[in-house]
Amino acid sequence: MLVGYSSSSEEEEEANPDPDPKPKPGGSSGRRRGCEEEEEEEDDSPRRKKLKAEERVATTRLPVPGCLLAMFPEEVELQTEDSSLHGGRVRSFKHERGNWATYVYFPYHPDEEFVELLDELLSAARAHGVALSQQEEFHLSLSQTVVLRHHWILPFTQRLKAGLAHCKKFTCSAGRLKVYCNAERTRTFLGMEVSTGHAQLLDLVRVVDRTMTEFHLDTFYKDPSFHVSLAWCVGDLTGLMKDCLQELQRLVDEHEDGPFALRLDCEELRCRAGNKTFSFALEP
Template structure:
């Protein structure tokens, strides 16, 4: 005897409801991940000239790229004749050109200020993160096979950087030029391997003591702002960008040639004297980002 199997039929709406219930039970709800702590978020550098003495970044910031340079350092003690000469020369220079700004003196233990002069041995070197140790090894190796030497200064000169964004008042190197050239040339194979620019073929080694912005290096409308400010030091900034806590820097077309003429007439003779400018160079330095490393030269 055949049995009829009764088929239970469902409406389409009931089927959809059942499937929806099953779907809701099968898929767990996604949990929200906790947000990152603000201390772990890397902030992108802000290219704000008001925060960087009016300077504008020429080469855009790239994560993982490190600006570096190699140099020798000269410490000019506060109680030395050289220290007083540099102070006097800076005062004279800024009276002749108020747009000049000297580099800040180092304050050690908040009691003794001194000048830390740098003589560059390379142009800016741009490294990837994994190349930083390579540069340190190269500089260390160069230091270990180079002898100590003495340098002196002879006169005042004006230099512009390659980008023509800043101009510098500097002290020319006299004795010690050959030793500085040997150190600079020692970096050439490494720089060539990285496809970086070498230092100048016929370098004029110097130590900068003051600087000024060159006109055309900021995005400010200098002409339209001139009537808003009576002080020449305020004429380079927009009104909304001037604040009591922000230093204002006025760009210039160039430093007058008469500046070095006057400085050399007054100070070249004592500058080149034995009492002022005979300095021992016994370390080779490299700055990578904000970190400075140094190695002693061979005795």
């Protein structure tokens, strides 16, 4: 459909005025007619023509169907850089449309004993002047957070799946508290470091790193401290956290019937890219 053109009937009316116009009382119809034509000519500038054409295009443009918007939420989702809306957290990299924050991890599903211990740890830290916020979810990372373009997500996850094809599931455990701070020094974390299963985790990191390298992305740390982050606070409070770390560790070691050990069944590796999550079951 062509847009921005007058209909043929309108063109004919302009090109063929009434051959027998009827004069109006007072005999001034010809003079008024001439004035109207002059005004139309003055207003018929190139700029005016362009504005009229744009108005016609705008009125004929159809809205995007809702089903299509739902297929590509990252293209229409409004992003905010207001850290107050995220508990004071600051992005490690600026958000750009089409860029998806991506990382590989094992999920940890907490049990009742873990939740009770975490409440005790947060209360003890608060007594030392450190207000920690509990993690919204718990996981063990096997990659850094990298940026993927939307069209890379499918080939990236397919390549990752192929690399994990023969990896075996296993179990790891953690029980030693440790303080971590991100590279930008904008957040401090209380984590529980892995004590068993370290070798198997390193094997998986090698697989993940190969995929990262193929896509020219950052690989994992050279000497990783595998851990599950428990809680966090804004800013670099490493010093304050370490001052009370001994007392927090005592709560772990003397928890109820004996030292608490976080057990993580590493059966299903996951990759999260933006709001999409991909799962890779390991072999028995």
